[in-house]
Ligand SMILES: Nc1ncnc2c1ncn2[C@@H]1O[C@H](COP(=O)(O)OP(=O)(O)O)[C@@H](O)[C@H]1O
């Protein structure tokens with residue numbers, strides 16, 4: 184038995200109505216998902232800000248202690264006090280900027296511009312808590328001149344800072360070498376930024392896990408060693424991907440670890 188034209192038309196209307204209802208439900212669900220993702224982001228943001236602050240508070244506390252000790256001593260060393268205060272000032276200014284930038288990241292904002300790679304490296308080395316040499320780590324910096332990335336300078340600095348802190352923690356007590364490399368690929372459209380350490384390496388089965396938020400192997404740290412939050416690399420990944428880049432790890436147990444980030448290269452004129 185075949186349907187009459189009016190039956191077909193009724194059927195069509197019913198299907199269209201059902202489709203519209205399903206679409207509406209889907210839209211609702213999507214909105215709920217977006218909202219819960221936003222809440223989850225805001226939930227993590229507190230932990231992230233605490234983590235990033237902790238990175239910068241360490242030098243602030245130790246430099247202020249230096250300055251205080253010297254000031255209270257028999258013959259205060261004004262040069263040392265000045266240097267310690269200026270280091271503490273640099274770190275606290277950076278902490279303020281990072282706070283704003285992280286809140287921006289939570290809101291999905293990015294204050295973008297063209298950032299010279301050399302500047303990112305210089306700024307990060309400036310706020311590194313301790314001279315790596317003091318821990319028996321030889322620091323090498325190999326940067327091609329005039330490399331530019333399009334993005335948020337403060338966030339890009341956070342990526343490098345987190346990678347350097349991890350590398351330094353990995354080599355704590357054993358020394359080694361830490362290399363920062365930056366170069367342009369042959370096609371001239373990608374900037375490759377690498378942090379290379381000669382630490383203990385990362386077992387292969389953990390290499391996919393390390394970018395997950397809260398994954399850390401530093402939970403049961405020995406006394407005196409830093410505890411982990413497991414947020415550093417997840418922040419790096421989030422920021423790199425927001426900059427249309429990608430981050431990779433190559434590591435061999437007993438030899439060391441290399442983190443490589445590829446960013447689209449920016450032209451100096453394209454602000
Ligand atoms: N350079 C490195 N060498 C060895 N292991 C590393 C290195 N960088 C990261 N890891 C591993 O990845 C884990 C996650 O790193 P991260 O997200 O920065 O969190 P956290 O440093 O707080 O543990 C670390 O706990 C460590 O096991």
Ligand SMILES: [Mg+2]
Pocket residue numbers: 345348349411413414415416
């Ligand atoms: Mg870390």
